[in-house]
Amino acid sequence: MITVDAALSHLFALVEPLEIEEVPLAEAAGRILARDVTARRDQPPFSASAMDGYALRGDEATPGARFTVIGEAAAGHGFHRAANAGEAVRIFTGAPLPEGATRVIIQEDVTRDGDTITLGADIGTKDHIRPLGCDFRQGQSITAPRALRPADIALMASMNIASVPVRRKPQVALISTGDELVMPGEAPGPDQIIASNTFGLKALLEARGARARILPIARDTVASLTTAFGLAEGADLIITIGGASVGDHDLVGRVAGDLGMDRAFYKVAMRPGKPLMAGRMGGAAMVGLPGNPVSAMVCGQVFVAPMINKMLGLGEGPAPRRETVLAAPLPANGPREHYMRARLTDAGLIAEDKQDSSLLSILAHSDALLVRPPHDPARDAGETVAYLPI
Numbered sequence: 394m395i396t397v398d399a400a401l402s403h404l405f406a407l408v409e410p411l412e413i414e415e416v417p418l419a420e421a422a423g424r425i426l427a428r429d430v431t432a433r434r435d436q437p438p439f440s441a442s443a444m445d446g447y448a449l450r451g452d453e454a455t456p457g458a459r460f461t462v463i464g465e466a467a468a469g470h471g472f473h474r475a476a477n478a479g480e481a482v483r484i485f486t487g488a489p490l491p492e493g494a495t496r497v498i499i500q501e502d503v504t505r506d507g508d509t510i511t512l513g514a515d516i517g518t519k520d521h522i523r524p525l526g527c528d529f530r531q532g533q534s535i536t537a538p539r540a541l542r543p544a545d546i547a548l549m550a551s552m553n554i555a556s557v558p559v560r561r562k563p564q565v566a567l568i569s570t571g572d573e574l575v576m577p578g579e580a581p582g583p584d585q586i587i588a589s590n591t592f593g594l595k596a597l598l599e600a601r602g603a604r605a606r607i608l609p610i611a612r613d614t615v616a617s618l619t620t621a622f623g624l625a626e627g628a629d630l631i632i633t634i635g636g637a638s639v640g641d642h643d644l645v646g647r648v649a650g651d652l653g654m655d656r657a658f659y660k661v662a663m664r665p666g667k668p669l670m671a672g673r674m675g676g677a678a679m680v681g682l683p684g685n686p687v688s689a690m691v692c693g694q695v696f697v698a699p700m701i702n703k704m705l706g707l708g709e710g711p712a713p714r715r716e717t718v719l720a721a722p723l724p725a726n727g728p729r730e731h732y733m734r735a736r737l738t739d740a741g742l743i744a745e746d747k748q749d750s751s752l753l754s755i756l757a758h759s760d761a762l763l764v765r766p767p768h769d770p771a772r773d774a775g776e777t778v779a780y781l782p783i
């Protein structure tokens with residue numbers, strides 16, 4: 394058995410950052426920016442009014458001063474003549490400031506009579522002008538790598554970037570193995586259960602930027618598993634679930650080996666998730682996850698998600714941990730790193746009473762995996778512990 398950290402190093406060695414592709418801006422949300430992009434223009438490209446009112450020379454803006462309105466500037470339609478002494482231009486929010494004007498007086502502070510305006514007694518001190526380039530200047534960068542959020546998409550649109558260099562999405566093939574499994578919606582036989590792991594993992598990995606394909610369930614036969622591996626052709630990462638342990642029907646390691654899988658390791662000192670295996674299989678990385686549903690999901694968080702990150706150009710790093718206090722005491726941990734299902738409360742973290750790795754209902758109502766190092770001693774309420782948010 395190897396440590397979680399050693400397993401992660403092996404897993405990182407199995408994958409590389411994928412190629413870069415250009416996608417239309419409208420499809421770039423959630424993708425990983427692969428190269429820096431730079432603004433193609435200044436924003437705003439001219440000094441613009443921030444309010445509806447009158448543009449005039451700031452040195453003339455005194456309470457009670459009068460001006461002649463000589464024209465109008467609206468957003469998209471500037472007024473292309475200078476405002477001279479004693480002149481004002483009717484202006485609207487977003488309009489270019491006419492030459493000579495250095496201040497906008499909002500219309501609430503002005504009285505107008507025909508083409509004459511008089512400034513009110515309290516016009517404040519603000520100029521209500523957005524200077525040229527005050528948001529960003531041409532050449533300003535958004536640096537890669539970066540997971541693109543809605544605000545980044547808006548910023549790139551404003552920068553006039555219509556197509557975006559992103560990492561190709563990792564293609565993941567998910568194979569459930571076991572005679573006991575049927576797909577959700579099917580009628581299970583008396584000894585059968587529903588395959589849940591592929592669905593949970595697809596959701597987990599797609600939320601992290603991968604594209605996951607659920608293959609037909611492989612039965613516990615060499616022929617069926619061989620067929621399933623064949624269907625995984627073209628994937629960057631092949632994930633099997635179940636059949637990884639030492640039972641007579643646990644065939645994944647053997648069949649993968651026969652098909653040329655170059656095994657990097659088997660078994661990790663963690664709980665749940667001990668019978669994990671991985672290696673290279675043709676052009677793909679292969680990870681064999683344990684079948685117990687919580688084990689598969691925890692391994693997805695701890696191992697597969699960081700592999701996806703590396704493929705997306707986000708570097709090699711473990712699943713990010715946070716710290717908080719315990720709200721209830723914990724007994725000493727055994728020799729394996731334990732990822733305990735736990736709930737975050739106002740008083741701190743509370744580990745679930747039941748930690749069996751078959752209990753999806755407990756996982757679903759947990760929001761943290763409390764990380765216990767191997768041989769961690771008993772802990773009291775109030776002590777600081779590490780956890781993975783899930």
Ligand SMILES: Nc1nc2c(c(=O)[nH]1)N[C@H]1C(S)=C(S)[C@@H](COP(=O)(O)OP(=O)(O)OC[C@H]3O[C@@H](n4cnc5c(N)ncnc54)[C@H](O)[C@@H]3O)O[C@H]1N2
Binds near residue numbers: 639682
């Ligand atoms: N003698 C030993 N027995 C077991 C050991 C061991 O070290 N010695 N390890 C145990 C641990 S820990 C785990 S985890 C499991 C892992 O076994 P497998 O990876 O071979 O998984 P299966 O036996 O195929 O299935 C285990 C369990 O999970 C259910 N399962 C499997 N696939 C799915 C799926 N896609 N969706 C929902 N549920 C699934 C399966 O029906 C079993 O109940 O081995 C222990 N045994």
Ligand code: MOO
Binds near residue numbers: 663664666667685750
């Ligand atoms: O490691 Mo198993 O994954 O403990 O249930």
